[in-house]
Amino acid sequence: MSLLEVDGLSKAFRGVQAVDGATFSVESGELVGLIGPNGAGKTTTFDLVSGHLSPDSGTVRLAGDDVTDAEPHALARQGLVRTFQQSRELTTMTVRENVALGDPDNPGERAPMAVFREGAVAEHETQIADRVERLLDIFELTEVADDYAATLSGGQRKLLEVARALMLDPDLLMLDEPFAGVNPTLQKRIVEHVRRLHAEEGRAFLIIEHEIETLADLVERIVVLDQGSVLTTGTPEEVLNDERVIDAYLGG
Numbered sequence: 001m002s003l004l005e006v007d008g009l010s011k012a013f014r015g016v017q018a019v020d021g022a023t024f025s026v027e028s029g030e031l032v033g034l035i036g037p038n039g040a041g042k043t044t045t046f047d048l049v050s051g052h053l054s055p056d057s058g059t060v061r062l063a064g065d066d067v068t069d070a071e072p073h074a075l076a077r078q079g080l081v082r083t084f085q086q087s088r089e090l091t092t093m094t095v096r097e098n099v100a101l102g103d104p105d106n107p108g109e110r111a112p113m114a115v116f117r118e119g120a121v122a123e124h125e126t127q128i129a130d131r132v133e134r135l136l137d138i139f140e141l142t143e144v145a146d147d148y149a150a151t152l153s154g155g156q157r158k159l160l161e162v163a164r165a166l167m168l169d170p171d172l173l174m175l176d177e178p179f180a181g182v183n184p185t186l187q188k189r190i191v192e193h194v195r196r197l198h199a200e201e202g203r204a205f206l207i208i209e210h211e212i213e214t215l216a217d218l219v220e221r222i223v224v225l226d227q228g229s230v231l232t233t234g235t236p237e238e239v240l241n242d243e244r245v246i247d248a249y250l251g252g
């Protein structure tokens with residue numbers, strides 16, 4: 001059984017078939033990239049899988065459970081969390097408060113529940129505070145922890161969003177263009193962190209990214225979407241040498 005099984009997922013917006021029978025899976029602990037030309041349906045697929053949109057047809061299963069149409073916060077409790085292309089930090093809160101709260105689509109009081117499912121409340125609070133400080137440190141946000149999130153650079157906002165998603169302790173983390181607008185030093189930091197979370201903590205990732213070279217270096221497998229369906233899947237080398245993929249990009 002795969003961790004994530006997407007089967008025949010479809011969604012149209014007033015005549016535009018954004019996702020058209022997309023079928024793919026992500027194994028437990030796997031590091032997977034999702035690529036495709038502009039308009040291929042990548043973000044809509046994320047929206048459908050993460051419960052931010054309802055599919056017209058098709059199913060999404062998480063660890064064997066049918067979670068099609070489940071709400072984002074319910075999915076977060078089951079271990080699936082996603083980030084957005086446009087980061088969604090709460091600009092009137094500090095960076096530290098944003099991390100502590102977790103994702104805005106996953107209400108704050110649920111974050112501790114998702115992170116610590118058992119044990120005493122006080123211990124939870126200390127552990128949560130420790131985890132916040134550790135994530136701030138890892139993502140080099142400690143110096144700006146007391147600043148309002150609105151003052152962050154685009155790259156720092158991406159880091160904040162990933163840190164916040166990690167507060168929810170996901171088994172599967174779906175990142176929508178985590179490197180866009182992030183300077184090379186911080187990109188490297190995100191790559192290192194994803195590698196560590198994958199290798200040491202066994203977390204699975206599904207990552208949309210236009211910077212294909214960075215992605216190909218990072219992931220074990222790539223799923224290629226074209227016109228809403230999966231064109232092919234394979235190792236980065238297989239996929240990037242596949243003429244159908246090259247044609248889809250040139251034609252797209």
Ligand SMILES: Nc1ncnc2c1ncn2[C@@H]1O[C@H](COP(=O)(O)OP(=O)(O)OP(=O)(O)O)[C@@H](O)[C@H]1O
Pocket residue numbers: 013014016017018019036037038039040041042043044045
């Ligand atoms: N809310 C919407 N209303 C109407 N059309 C939409 C909507 N969202 C997406 N689309 C259309 O659906 C198609 C797929 O869009 P989507 O954003 O999922 O693709 P993408 O692969 O993520 O593209 P990009 O790489 O440019 O971000 C496009 O033709 C897009 O214009």
